[in-house]
Amino acid sequence: MFKLEDLVALRKGRGLTHEQVASRMVMTVSNLKRLERTFLSGEGAHALTVFDYAAAIGYPLRPTVEQLVRHRVATDPSPHRVAEAMGIGVGSVRRLERKLMSGGGGHIRTVLKYSAAVGMPLTPTPDPDFTLPPDNPAPRSRSSTTPTMSQRQRAEETHNLAEQVRQMKAADIRIQDIATRLQMDRKTIRRYLDPARTQQQLARERHRDQERRRLAARAHQMDADGKNVKEIAESLQISHSSVLRYMKQYPAEADG
Numbered sequence: 001m002f003k004l005e006d007l008v009a010l011r012k013g014r015g016l017t018h019e020q021v022a023s024r025m026v027m028t029v030s031n032l033k034r035l036e037r038t039f040l041s042g043e044g045a046h047a048l049t050v051f052d053y054a055a056a057i058g059y060p061l062r063p064t065v066e067q068l069v070r071h072r073v074a075t076d077p078s079p080h081r082v083a084e085a086m087g088i089g090v091g092s093v094r095r096l097e098r099k100l101m102s103g104g105g106g107h108i109r110t111v112l113k114y115s116a117a118v119g120m121p122l123t124p125t126p127d128p129d130f131t132l133p134p135d136n137p138a139p140r141s142r143s144s145t146t147p148t149m150s151q152r153q154r155a156e157e158t159h160n161l162a163e164q165v166r167q168m169k170a171a172d173i174r175i176q177d178i179a180t181r182l183q184m185d186r187k188t189i190r191r192y193l194d195p196a197r198t199q200q201q202l203a204r205e206r207h208r209d210q211e212r213r214r215l216a217a218r219a220h221q222m223d224a225d226g227k228n229v230k231e232i233a234e235s236l237q238i239s240h241s242s243v244l245r246y247m248k249q250y251p252a253e254a255d256g
Contacts, residue, residue: 058130085117
């Protein structure tokens with residue numbers, strides 16, 4: 001039986017960056033790193049999230065959860081043997097199977113035990129059609145020397161996440177399962193399910209983007225006039241780190 005940390009090793013073996021995998025999974029880099037830490041610690045995560053991660057790195061888990069349930073029914077109509085092997089009740093096995101067939105899933109540890117009990121252990125399988133995704137820089141930290149994600153990109157990410165949440169909800173996946181799969185809290189999921197609130201958030205992000213572009217343009221102009229970072233920060237009434245971040249974030253437009 002494979003271990004979750006094996007997936008992290010496979011991601012590194014392919015040379016995939018956190019930014020590339022996060023882009024494919026439609027999540028932030030910080031959430032992806034947090035997810036990998038749960039893999040390495042043995043804590044694990046929701047099965048659907050693990051399946052998404054495996055597919056994003058080009059090693060989808062086989063068989064699928066639906067194939068597991070169909071195999072159990074075909075080979076052993078009664079779930080008693082599986083229940084005994086997993087150390088749980090028959091009712092718990094039936095509830096798990098209903099979740100798996102409906103797309104809700106469960107914790108990866110439970111699904112791994114189920115796959116072993118039915119005699120079809122989950123295995124990361126190389127995807128022959130997998131192609132390396134383009135490297136899409138995303139924010140790492142305030143002190144990062146690489147350009148951070150612009151507010152326009154954040155607005156696009158918000159729109160994509162909201163659309164994904166609505167599609168999952170339309171597929172009758174519970175809010176709790178959506179939140180677990182996307183590594184988000186339920187309050188955020190409910191906000192994304194409200195189109196009006198999503199549009200308000202997009203409008204706020206566009207406004208912040210415009211304000212930061214304006215500050216970046218002024219910072220670049222003052223820098224060209226020979227002002228140092230401290231003088232620029234005092235003039236614009238923002239922090240030193242914000243001055244540096246905005247100038248890196250909008251170099252072309254500020255210099256344009």
